[in-house]
Amino acid sequence: MGRQPCCDKLEVKKGPWTAEEDKKLISFILSNGPCCWRAVPKLAGLRRCGKSCRLRWTNYLRPDLKRGLLNEAEEQLVIDLHASLGNRWSKIAARLPGRTDNEIKNHWNTHIKKKLLNMGIDPVTHQPLRKETETSSATDYLADFVKHLPKVPETNGSDENSCSSDERCDSNLFKNDPLISSLLGDDPDIPQVDVPWEFPSGEQIFDSVSWDDNISSLLDFQGFDCFSDVEMNSSNVLELRHEQ
């Protein structure tokens, strides 16, 4: 039996969201909360897939999102977390408040990857890239490479604690490299921000305020205070957001 499509592909709209669609989605979420994404498009009057609505909300419209590029500290945290978690972007994003997995993934692919490569660090393994000039020949390079390979345990190779005290598996191998050693170390200063985002109920924050007030609140929350002098209504606010 084939899997049912998540939505009627013939009826749903694709591509960039319009201000009107954003308005409908925000309005719906503000009054109902982010639940049952499959039903959201129908209830909100959107010709979109529920999946698309969830993505739009979590990656763009959510009021607790930070804007702009990741700062130095965030970038370092991403590198650090990637070293231990790999490409588990949602896990990484959970440690960076206000950042989405998509945003971090994009930033990794466009900025951090290059940065690490320029620093001579393999963005996948987080270990120093080897330059040809450092070894006298390809044979030497291979021999050296094999020498530093971690021992593969005979049983259950996936066990991350399976490394013995053998120096080939020792995290001290690259301890002379400041970045690597910092990546390998357990930095107590790294915040363990692993709390789920709590959606403020309409009663708590948006009670007895109009749609336009809600939009202003959202923008205030996200640091759009530069527009405080502008008369805000739902249409011009969303136009502004789309201009970003």
Place this chain on the structure above:
DNA sequence: AATTGACTCAACCGCTCGCTG
């Protein structure tokens, strides 16, 4: 001014996971 190539990032796709009956 026009063209081109590199870059960015919002959005989509397909898959997996976890819950429920």
Place this chain on the structure above:
DNA sequence: ACAGCGAGCGGTTGAGTCAAT
């Protein structure tokens, strides 16, 4: 134990933008 379903995740795509020529 199994199937069905919704939600979430990670990889990929492509339109828009911008700098270089």
